[in-house]
Amino acid sequence: MSDKNLRIAVVGFGKMGMLHAGILNALPEARLVAVCEKSRLIRRFLGKILRDVSIVDSVEKLSGMDLDAVYVTTPINLHFPVVKSLYECKITHNLFVEKTLASNFKEAEELCKLVRKFGGVNMVGYMRRFSVLFMKAKDLLNEGAIGEPISFKAYAYSSDFFGFKENSKVRVPQVGVVRDWAATPST
Numbered sequence: 001m002s003d004k005n006l007r008i009a010v011v012g013f014g015k016m017g018m019l020h021a022g023i024l025n026a027l028p029e030a031r032l033v034a035v036c037e038k039s040r041l042i043r044r045f046l047g048k049i050l051r052d053v054s055i056v057d058s059v060e061k062l063s064g065m066d067l068d069a070v071y072v073t074t075p076i077n078l079h080f081p082v083v084k085s086l087y088e089c090k091i092t093h094n095l096f097v098e099k100t101l102a103s104n105f106k107e108a109e110e111l112c113k114l115v116r117k118f119g120g121v122n123m124v125g126y127m128r129r130f131s132v133l134f135m136k137a138k139d140l141l142n143e144g145a146i147g148e149p150i151s152f153k154a155y156a157y158s159s160d161f162f163g164f165k166e167n168s169k170v171r172v173p174q175v176g177v178v179r180d181w182a183a184t185p186s187t
Contacts (some may be wrong), residue, residue: 007067009034010075011059011082013042016098020071034065041149059085069121074102080107084114093120100124100143 003099008024010017013035016087022029033053037043046055056062059082070092072082080102086092100122115122122174 003094005029005031007031007033007065008069008071009036009037009062009065009067010071010073011036011062011086011097012078013037013039013046014073014075017071018096019072020073020096022060024071034067036062059091060089062086062091063089065091069096071095072097079103080111083111087114087118093118094122095120096123096125100126112170 003126006029008030010024010032013021017035017037019033021032024032025099029085032050034056035046036044036056037046037058038057040057043055048074054065057074070086072079072086072095074082077102079097083095083097083102087093102111102114141149
């Protein structure tokens with residue numbers, strides 16, 4: 001590691017963007033230097049509290065900032081166009097994309113081709129692979145206990161909104177969980 005701090009940007013400053021920016025601020029080797037956010041209201045707020053951080057409204061405006069890495073924490077349907085722009089504009093080759101990589105298999109496959117073409121360090125935030133349930137499923141697959149899979153569908157559920165009813169302008173299902181996207185093969 002050199003004496004120079006890693007220069008990092010976060011694209012999308014919702015819940016996960018705030019989480020990753022906070023973690024980055026706690027790392028002595030990293031420095032949050034830019035945030036890309038579409039919401040004018042959030043950009044105005046960030047401009048008041050992050051005085052030494054560039055706040056921009058488009059991925060292309062991250063160009064020329066000499067970034068070592070970018071965290072993509074936008075809604076899943078924006079992962080594909082954001083990551084593609086980061087590569088095509090040569091903003092950085094080191095990316096962390098919050099789960100999932102893309103909305104579907106075709107987009108994920110195209111992004112993987114870009115990774116192979118441009119190189120760098122690329123990660124997707126799938127932390128569940130270390131959970132007991134997921135490791136057991138992997139063991140069963142490796143043992144051939146359930147045969148040879150020919151297709152799959154995967155969903156993740158979040159209880160973030162369980163019991164949240166008062167003053168909500170968002171319609172929340174009464175089942176206590178909200179379905180999240182997971183990459184599924186295209187047909």
